[in-house]
Amino acid sequence: MARGGQGLARVAVVVRAGAAPLWWCGVFAAGVGVLPSGITGRRIGVMAGAALFIVAAAVVTLVRRKRYTALARAAVRASKHDVLQDRGVAVRNWRRGHRWWLLLAFAAALGSAFAVPAAAGLLLAGCGTGLRLKAAWLGRLERAEDALLWVRVDWLAGNGGRPAGKAVRSYRSTGIAAGDAAPGGARRRTAALV
Incomplete structure (x- = not known):
């Protein structure tokens, strides 16, 4: 990095990076997991899975919100020498x-279907949904503050990719138009040319 700048990744993008793989692994594992009747039977497995889906989505969405909010409020303005990481690069690095x-969780969800059909797959899908909801909440926070939140890449690497873990000491902020991801971490939509 030139002149003491840091590599920065969008917080919402990192949070959202795991949503799609967890969702699709969970849905596929639940679909395949319905085939064996298992020890508990399909009906109980699916009902238990639905409950686990709701609980997992709620827990993942709500966990560490105070930490995210505190880091967001204390965010300092990014330097002009900081390098903003592209959305695609941040997602690829996390995945x-x-x-x-992810592979181990998928294999465990498939294997557990012989005991409780579809339940572990729906649990995985619930975690993916929770990450998507958390990213949407971060997007609302960014819009309210009119600033995008960024975290140092080296802190992410030393922290298992968690943007609100112990190794993360602060966030940096930029204007709402910086980078190639919209508030919440989704792809930025460009206006169609007329």
């Missing part, structure tokens, strides 16, 4: 760093 955990 690469967690691919074995």
